[in-house]
Amino acid sequence: MTAAAPAPTPAPETVAASAGPADDASNRLLEIADLTVGFPTRDGTVHGVDRLTLNVGSHERLGVVGESGSGKSVMGLAILGMVLPPGRFMGGSVRWKGQNMLDPAVAERVRGREVAMIFQDPMVSLNPLKTVGAQLRELLRRRAGLRGRAVRARCIELLDMVGIANPAERLRAYAFELSGGMRQRVMIATALACNPELLIADEPTTGLDVTIQDQVLTLLHDLSTELGVSVLMITHDLGVVAQFCDRVQVMYAGRIVERAPIADVFAEPQHPYSLGLLRSVPRVDRDDEELEGIPGEPLDRARLPSGCAFEPRCPESGDRCGQAPPDLAKITDRRWVACFNRSAPPS
Amino acid sequence: MLRWLIRRVIAAALVVFVVTSLVFVLTHVFTDPAAVSLPLEASEELREARREQLGLKRPLIEQYGEFAFGLVTGDLGESFWQQRPASEIVRERLPATLKLVGGSVVVTVILAVPLGMLAAWRERKFPDHAVLGFSMAFISAPPFWIGYLLIIVFAVQLDWVPTFGSRGWTSIILPSVAVGLASAGRLAQMIRRAIVEELRQPYAVTAQSRGFSRSYTITHHVFRNVASNFVTFTGWEMTRMFTGYTVVIEVVFSWPGVGLMAFNAIEQKDLILLQAGVVVLAGLVVFTNLAIDVLRRTIDPRVELR
Numbered sequence: 001m002t003a004a005a006p007a008p009t010p011a012p013e014t015v016a017a018s019a020g021p022a023d024d025a026s027n028r029l030l031e032i033a034d035l036t037v038g039f040p041t042r043d044g045t046v047h048g049v050d051r052l053t054l055n056v057g058s059h060e061r062l063g064v065v066g067e068s069g070s071g072k073s074v075m076g077l078a079i080l081g082m083v084l085p086p087g088r089f090m091g092g093s094v095r096w097k098g099q100n101m102l103d104p105a106v107a108e109r110v111r112g113r114e115v116a117m118i119f120q121d122p123m124v125s126l127n128p129l130k131t132v133g134a135q136l137r138e139l140l141r142r143r144a145g146l147r148g149r150a151v152r153a154r155c156i157e158l159l160d161m162v163g164i165a166n167p168a169e170r171l172r173a174y175a176f177e178l179s180g181g182m183r184q185r186v187m188i189a190t191a192l193a194c195n196p197e198l199l200i201a202d203e204p205t206t207g208l209d210v211t212i213q214d215q216v217l218t219l220l221h222d223l224s225t226e227l228g229v230s231v232l233m234i235t236h237d238l239g240v241v242a243q244f245c246d247r248v249q250v251m252y253a254g255r256i257v258e259r260a261p262i263a264d265v266f267a268e269p270q271h272p273y274s275l276g277l278l279r280s281v282p283r284v285d286r287d288d289e290e291l292e293g294i295p296g297e298p299l300d301r302a303r304l305p306s307g308c309a310f311e312p313r314c315p316e317s318g319d320r321c322g323q324a325p326p327d328l329a330k331i332t333d334r335r336w337v338a339c340f341n342r343s344a345p346p347s
Numbered sequence: 348m349l350r351w352l353i354r355r356v357i358a359a360a361l362v363v364f365v366v367t368s369l370v371f372v373l374t375h376v377f378t379d380p381a382a383v384s385l386p387l388e389a390s391e392e393l394r395e396a397r398r399e400q401l402g403l404k405r406p407l408i409e410q411y412g413e414f415a416f417g418l419v420t421g422d423l424g425e426s427f428w429q430q431r432p433a434s435e436i437v438r439e440r441l442p443a444t445l446k447l448v449g450g451s452v453v454v455t456v457i458l459a460v461p462l463g464m465l466a467a468w469r470e471r472k473f474p475d476h477a478v479l480g481f482s483m484a485f486i487s488a489p490p491f492w493i494g495y496l497l498i499i500v501f502a503v504q505l506d507w508v509p510t511f512g513s514r515g516w517t518s519i520i521l522p523s524v525a526v527g528l529a530s531a532g533r534l535a536q537m538i539r540r541a542i543v544e545e546l547r548q549p550y551a552v553t554a555q556s557r558g559f560s561r562s563y564t565i566t567h568h569v570f571r572n573v574a575s576n577f578v579t580f581t582g583w584e585m586t587r588m589f590t591g592y593t594v595v596i597e598v599v600f601s602w603p604g605v606g607l608m609a610f611n612a613i614e615q616k617d618l619i620l621l622q623a624g625v626v627v628l629a630g631l632v633v634f635t636n637l638a639i640d641v642l643r644r645t646i647d648p649r650v651e652l653r
Contacts (some may be wrong), residue, residue, distance in 0.1 A: 080556050084547060085470065119556075125549040129571050129647065138567070141556050190557065287552035 001249060029198055029230055030056040030079065030115075035092035037074050039081055047304075048074035048087055050254035051316065056230050057197060061221075063233045063241035063262070065277065066251035072234045076117060076202045076250075081107030096198075112143050116191035120182035120203040124296070126175035132159075132186050133171030139193045151174065156187040163219060181212035188220065192227070202234045217244055240280050250274045254307035256328055259336040270337040272314045308339070316341050352641065353642040359637045366629040371414050372623055375407065375554040380618040384427045423623035428615040433623035436603060441627065443513055444604030447526065447597065448588045450519045454527030454533055455584060460577075462531070463538025464570070468562055470543055477536060483534030490592050494525035494599040522600040526592045530584035537580050541573040549570075575647040582639035 002293055032054045038045040056062050061168035066072050077083060079094055094101040098114060101107050106251040119125040127135055136155045140146040146154055159167035162185040175183055184204060191199055199254065201220065211242040221244055224231045233244055241248050241262065250258040250266050250273060258271040269275040276294035298314030307322040320340045328338040374380060382389075398404055402413070417423060423433040466478035473523035501521060502510040508517040542565055545551055554564045594606035599609065609624035611617075 077552070077556070082552075084552070108558055108560060110558075111556055117553075117556045119549055119553055122547055127568055127572075128552045130568075139557055161554045187553075190553075207653060219428065318587075 027057045028055050029056075029058050029097060030232075031093075031095045032075075032079065033093050033095075033243050034274050035075075035078060035094060037071075037078050037087055037200065038090040039087045045070075045090075046252045047090070049078060051092065052251075052254065052256060054249060054256065056232055058197065058230055058317040059228055060247065060339060061224060061231045061245045063235065063245035063247060064251055065235060065238060065241055067081065067236055067277075071254035072251055072266045073120075073202050074254075076200045076232070076234050079200060080111050080117060082111075095103075109209040110140065112196070113194045113198055115198045116194070116196040117200040117202060118184070118187050118191045118205050122180055122187050123175075123207070124233075125187055126183055126190075128175055130174075131175050131179075132175070135162065135186075135190060136193060138172070138191055143192045153194070158193060159186070161192065161223070162186070162189045163215075164189075179212075181215060182211075184208060184216050185219065188216075188223070192223065194227070195227070196229060198230045198232065200232045200234065203236070204233075205237075205240060206235075213240075220244070238266075238277060250277065253304065255309065255335075255338065257310065257324070257338045261334055264335060269344050270331065270335065271310075271339050272316050272341075273310050276313075295307065348350055348644070351644070352414040355637055355640055358400040359633050362633050363630055365543055365624050366633070367415075367418055368411075370625050370629070371411055374618050374622050374643070375403075375410060375414075378618065379403075381617055383444045383616045385545050418626065424610075424619040426617055426620040426623075428620060430613065436620060437623050437627050440603060440605045440608045443591075443602060444593055444606060446513070446519060447522055447593055447602055447604055448585060450523030450652060451526035451530065451588050451592070452581065452585055453550060454523045455530040456581065457539035458527070459532035459534035459538060462535040464542065464565060466535065466539040467542035468545070468565055470504065470539075474509045475539070478539065482536050488524050488528070490529060491595050491599050494522065494596055495524055522596050522602050525599070526588055526596050529592070531587065534580055534584060535578075538573065538577060542569050542575050545573050559572070572648075575643040578642045579639055582635055582642075585635050589628050589631045589635070 017316065018168060023140070032052055035049055037048040039048055040046075052071075052075060054062075054064075054075075056074055064072055064075065074083070074087065076265050078089070079101065081094065081104065083089060089102055096106075096110050099106045099110070126132075129137075133155055136158060137151050140151045140154055144154075153223045155171055156167045159170055164170050164182065170178075170182075170186075175186070178186065188204075199220075204220065208216060217240060220231065225227065231244075233240065235241060245262050248258075248260060248262050249256050250265070250271060252273050258265065258269070258274045260270070266278065269278050273294070277290070279292045280294060294313055295315070305322065307320075308314070308317070308325050311317045311321040318341060326338045326340050328336050331337050331342055379394075379398075381394050381401055381403055382583075385394060385397060402410065421434055423437065425431070426433045426436060429436060462478045462481070466475040469475050474645060498510050498521065501507050508520055509515065512518060525550045545570055546561070546564065548569075551564055551569050555561065559568070560642075582590045593604060596602065597606035598610050605624050605627055609621055610626075612620035612624060
């Protein structure tokens with residue numbers, strides 16, 4: 001099974017093909033194939049992401065869900081060709097419109113201009129010693145190539161776009177003078193400064209008040225529609241995914257275990273882990289279900305089982321599960337699941 | 348800001364008061380200035396006479412009052428050795444010490460900032476290891492030994508600069524390097540570590556995710572944020588220079604500063620002059636710390652006004 005190489009013509013059946021707009025290979029912006037990022041530890045190498053395959057099409061909102069430690073954030077940075085030391089790329093490819101993002105020269109050109117990322121904690125993700133204006137101007141001059149009066153005009157336009165009142169005044173503010181929601185808006189403005197085509201949002205609402213979370217999500221949703229920006233939403237929160245995304249991939253232990261259109265996952269989760277995730281979320285629209293946690297403990301990433309990583313916690317584990325990890329396999333037209341018990345289309 | 352500054356100055360004055368009082372206790376309670384200033388075989392009568400002459404027969408509290416009043420008015424007592432006011436001698440010697448510490452700080456910063464940045468930029472690569480190697484060599488070599496080495500190579504063999512004293516501007520180079528190398532080694536490692544840690548901060552990751560290179564992120568984002576650490580650490584090195592290195596290096600280079608003066612005062616058993624030297628150096632240390640606080644406050648608006 002060879003993974004998605006840059007295909008000028010629509011490939012008939014690649015393993016990377018999936019539901020949604022990214023099915024059409026000519027429409028693909030981002031193609032990740034078999035990506036592995038390793039972190040050396042005393043107990044051996046831990047794979048932050050493990051043979052990860054994922055595509056994002058243009059005008060798509062894709063969610064990646066998983067618990068903390070599942071490798072989501074590592075994946076987000078890896079898309080930009082970045083890995084925090086001591087981690088390193090151990091295999092696979094990340095292609096942006098066919099260009100190799102693991103080539104530092106390509107990555108440095110694309111970062112911020114075509115793919116921009118917003119981060120979990122807006123409290124600390126803005127430079128504490130530079131004003132909002134200074135951070136925007138720096139980007140516009142050095143990355144977008146604007147000069148002179150256009151810079152200030154664009155600064156104000158950007159702040160206005162993300163719903164900040166009195167933009168001219170706010171340009172002089174430092175991050176610590178702004179509220180959390182405001183900071184995340186500024187963060188989004190800096191991400192959009194160079195008109196990127198893909199926005200990676202790594203837990204963009206974690207740490208914000210619930211009402212502010214909703215505002216920020218709505219803002220992101222509207223902006224992505226208005227500007228035609230694709231969004232890769234990385235989150236642990238299924239509610240965020242439900243509200244925001246067209247398609248979702250569920251991640252466990254650095255691997256994708258399920259990939260499906262959003263409605264299908266919520267209606268009928270296939271992978272036992274997805275099922276567990278859904279059951280552990282309180283729902284106000286149903287009262288017939290007991291709230292459950294997922295049994296067992298979150299994975300010790302240094303001691304992965306030889307079989308399916310979820311096997312020790314899986315209520316349905318069988319004989320095969322402990323032997324080798326299952327591959328992501330297509331079970332219906334728009335659905336991919338990595339589970340031995342689901343390999344055949346459900347009858 | 349003004350109220351904060353006033354509080355800091357009062358705190359600094361208190362520290363000076365405590366330190367000078369300690370010095371007084373050391374010289375007047377634990378030692379006998381009269382006995383020290385006389386030969387070992389001096390008779391008890393002679394010692395009594397000297398005690399009388401120095402006013403040591405009066406109650407301790409009275410002596411302390413005189414000492415404290417003298418400090419405030421700039422009177423540090425009379426040197427036995429030179430038979431003139433200690434304050435006069437200190438005033439003559441102070442510029443040389445300030446020059447030496449100034450030169451040493453320049454050497455320290457000029458070496459440490461580029462080396463630290465280089466090491467952080469090429470973390471875990473050859474330049475990083477090379478900088479670490481040099482730093483360790485600088486730190487572990489005793490300054491007096493570096494001083495002699497420098498004299499042998501640059502003053503004796505190459506004859507580029509004078510071997511000792513403070514004649515001409517070139518004479519400051521060798522002692523400054525001798526004092527500054529160890530500080531530069533420590534400071535370079537501190538800068539490297541601060542930058543490497545700071546590069547993992549979300550805002551620095553964000554900057555790089557926007558396409559700014561590692562070197563640009565270091566120079567334009569991270570360095571300003573480690574600047575207050577940098578100022579603090581440079582200040583510490585400076586206080587270290589005042590209290591330790593300058594004494595050794597002034598002796599090695601016969602540099603006519605307060606350190607050499609204190610050394611000579613010990614040789615001459617001139618407790619009053621030694622006391623004057625200690626008080627002045629302690630005052631410089633306290634003043635340096637005050638200056639660090641003010642500078643940090645100016646650089647980083649987040650430093651709390653405590």
